[in-house]
Amino acid sequence: MPMQVLINLFIATLWMFLQDEWSVLSFFSGYLVGIFVLFLMRRFFPHNFYISTFINIIKLFIVFIHELFTSSIQVVKQVMRPKLNITPGIFTMDTDLEGELEITLLALLICLTPGSVVVEVSTDSRKFYIHGMDIPTSSDSLMKSKDRFEKSIKRVTRK
Template identity: 45%
Template sequence: MPIQFLLNLLIALLWVFLNDESTFEIPTFISGFLIGIGIIFMLHRFFGTPFYLKRVLSMIKLLAIFNYELITSSLLIMKQILTHSKEVEPGIFTYKTELDNDWHITALALLLMLTPGSVVLRVSPEGDTFYIHAMDIKESKPSVLKSIRLYEKVILEVARP
C-alpha cells in the first residue's frame, strides 16, 4: 500500500513538472494525482497487493461507523441522565472476539471504550474474550454487541489486504 501511494505522489509531481506552467499549482497537482490513481488502478495487479484506495475507503468507513455509534450512544446516555430513569440496570457481560492480532484487539477495545455507555474492563490473557461493563445491560447489550460485530468486520477490512 505505501509503495502505491508514493508512486501516485510521484506521478502527480511528474505531471506538475511536465506541464507548461513554471510554478507549482494545486489544481495541476490534483489532476496529476487523479491520473496517477487511474494508472495505479490499471497496474495494481502487478504490485501483488490490492489497490490502496480500498484500504483508505475502509478507514473512512470505520471512522463514519464510529462517529455514528458515538452520536447515537451519546444521545441515549443523555436521555437516561435527563429523564432520571430508575430502571437503569448496570451489568457486566462477556464477548468472545474473532480477532487474533494484538493491534486489532487493541483497536476494538479502544473503539468500545470511546463510545459512551460501555467500558472494556478486561481482555482475557488469550486475547479472545472481552469483559464489558454496560450502563444499562437490558438496553445497551444488544446495541453494543451489534456495534462490536460491525467494528470487527471493518477492522478486518482495514487491517488485512
C-alpha cells in the same frame, strides 16, 4: 500500500514538472493520473489498491459516528429519567478478530462509545470484559455494534 502512495506522489510530481507551469492544479491533475495508472497496475501489487483501503477507513469512521450518536442517545435517555433505573455490571464479549491492531482498535471503539468501557482483554485476546451502564440494554446494543465494528475493522486491516 505505502509504496503505492509514494509511487502516486512521484507520478504527480513528475507530471507537474513536465507541464509548462508548476502549480497545485497541475500537481492535482498528475495525482489523478497517478491514481488511474496505479488502478491499472493494481494486480501487480501485493496489497489492495490504497484508495479502496482509504474508502474503508472512511466507512469505519462513519460506522463509529453512527454508533456514537445512537449510544449517546441511549445514555441521555437513561440520565434524563426522573428516577435512575439502571443495572450496571460487567459482561463478556467474544470476538474473532486477530492481531494486536485489530483487538486494540475494537477496544478503543467500544471505549469511545458512551455507556461502556473495556475493563480487560483476556490473555488469548478472544474475550473482552466490558463494564456496561445498563446491562440489558447496553449489552444488546453493544453486541449489534460489535458486529458492525468487526466487519469494518476487517475490511480495513485485511486483504
